Amino acid sequence: MKYINKTNLLLLSLFILQITVAQELPERKMTIQQLADSLVAQNIQIKLADVSVKLADARIGDVKMNRLPDIGADMNTMYLSDVTIYDKHWSQFQKVDLPNFGHQFTLSAKQLIYAGGRITKGIELAELSKNLAENQFTDLGLGVKLNAAELYLNLYNLQNQKEILLNNEILANERLKNVKLFFDQNMVTKNEVLRAEVLRRQLEQNILQIQNSIEITNKNLLLYAGLREEVLIVPDVSNINHQIREQDEAYFLELAYKNNPQLSISDIQIAMSKKNLELTKAENMPTLAAFSGYNASRPMTSSVPALDFYSTTYQVGLNLSYNFETLYKNGKKVLVDKVLIEQAELAKIAVMQQIETQVNAAYKNYRQAVMQTEVSAINEKAADENYRITELKYKNQLVTITEIIDASNTKLQAELQTLDDRTAIILNYIKLLRVTGQL
Template sequence: MAPKVFLLFCLLPVCRVPLYAQDSVSHPVYSFSLNDVIRIAKDQNKRVKAAREDEKASAFDLQDAKDAVLPYLAADGNYQRYTKVTLFQNGLSDAHAISRPPDPNSASLVTQAGFLVYAGGRVRRNIEEKEIRSQLAVVNTGDEAGQTSTQAALLYLQIIGLYRQDSLVAEQIKRAELRVKNIRALYENERVTKSDLLRAEVDLSTQQLNREQTDNDITIAKDKLAIQLDLPGSPRIIITDTAVNLPGVAELPGEYTPEAPNTPYLLQKYGKLLLLQENRIDLIRSQYSPTVQLYSAYGLNYPNLNLFPPINQWWSAGFIGVMVHYDISSLYHTRNKMAAARQQYESLHLQRDYIADNVNEEIRSLTLKYRESLDRITVARKSIEQAAVNLRILSAKYYNQLALLTDLLDADNLYTESALRLVRAQTDAMGYYYRLLYATGRL
């Protein structure tokens, strides 16, 4: 097999898609190549946009975790005015009221500050967790972009194949119309029976219905492509690529290896999940450590309640200290948490190995199917040549009354089907190629 295979197949003329100036507002016109579709799908698809928003949110979460190392600062202020104090003598009888000493007013303004000195690495582990989750969000964005661009490319290739199929059916309709015209002339000259004419007319109607079905399939595929590209309104999409270049087998992406620059997205995700679980184990281990915090406060208060009786005086005081906290129950609570976290790590590691085996199997399968499509292309081209010769022979035999109409119609259908097999093989090959690019993390 040649190192690089170039296969070209033409679409119908672009002018087949009608363009109306008066519909340009409600039905905008877009012309896309295959590369344009892949690029726009990565930029404009709503799922990709949503993934980017999640990526931004994770970046803010990371910054919030980093802010946890900053000192804690707070300020509290209040003002109160008391009613008169009601005093009771002899139970609830003989009540009388006096003003609250030294006066009804009370106020305070307090500032507080705290700084975490040591927590066994819990703050650092929390920052690392947010960093890993931010990286995981980036991988998710790449995965969504790869999926949507692959789907858009497959839809684009499907539309190319449908246009080629439409062209083949149109050619078959022309042959069927000419055949009906010739058979009607033969029938009028009493050289063929009425059944031959009816059979030819039924075949023509069938091909016309087939073309209508193909046109509807093109419309549906374009609508799906417009959704993938998030195009506004009811767009008219024009396919500008009239040729598809198939890479050779030597140019196909290989299997996944840990040292490869591009790693499948699913394996990248499991790699980040393993890092998260390792960080979780370290975070649980940090619960064995005490927490040391510096803290202080300074307040301005009124009245002075430190003396008796209280006096009408503003007073202020402050302090600085060290607070040490140790959770003794962590000695027996943390043990099972640690064991569970380690088992979850082993489970994730086994899942990642399983996913890696499946990814490599999928890559091998897609490569085999790609090579099979190339072989099918070669066979289909030979079949087209053979079917064309067979159609010419049976057409000459029928008009010389040496063959049945059934044989002629079968030969015509065989020729069209051979051409359609070539189209399907070409589009399938490109579909396998782009699926390979996504499977290996290159799209």
């Protein structure tokens, strides 16, 4: 311990404290399916999107109410003054007594018969809005699942990195012990001891950094999944069947064009733009409505003298109306609607191109990760063997500390590369599922 100064002790104390704090969180194993179930039930973004679907459905019912008749009733109770008659010079000429208390009651109903299809088209537009909200809900769900899966796999990678570093730290401590033993026997210089200590401290710092990243990623994943309990999620990827077998890129592109909700959203937006054009043209049509009314009033002021009786009337008829301003105003609206249709159609082409690039990237990266994993597994095995041989040589004083440190670094990098490649396979497979609408 004579070579450990106060700085080293401080670093070691921080490391032990960090590990102790991390261990206070109970671990909870979680599969990718369990994560998806938690997202569907708890994620706030998905809940907001679900409310949007319910709102769109409620608006359909609201628009359908336009098919029902408009019915109204009006009742008045009043005090009616006597009539005072003046001549043209505003001198009082005569005063006529009237019944002073009066009542009025009116009942009216109006039923739209024809409006150029505006109500039907409005209902169809509301139904399209609901379909749009449903597809946006599906697309958002896929996006949330992908983001959560990226956090999940990042946490998996970090936890395995930490395990690799801890294993290499054990080797570094054993190596430092051997170097000190050789130094005590005057077989190596102090420089070799210092080099071994530096490597061990570097591993300790790396473990601290990884632990901090684990805690941050775990917290983000807990919030994303809507989990309120403070646990350390331990990803379990053993049940992920990440194999695409013999399917080629064209197969996944066709699948994406068929299932990706973003394309459905584009189709609905085109349909909504066309429906708006139909509604604009429908405004050029006349409106025909049936109406009826009933009126009862007291007193009867139409007779002389006024009578304190009720007079009742009713009416039934048809109303035909036409707004002539549409003849010169709607032309511009029609042009705007046509441009919006063109814009929606171009947007669909852009979405198709984006989907094609996403499929291509996910498929190519998946294949690359598969091939890299095969190579990195061979490299990891070779690096382990190289370290074993170099360590044996060092114990027999056939190589320097530099060579065994190089062998140790090579072994560590090979193990981390294998981990990255295996994680990349799963991640790109999940991205492929997302873009093809199957996640």
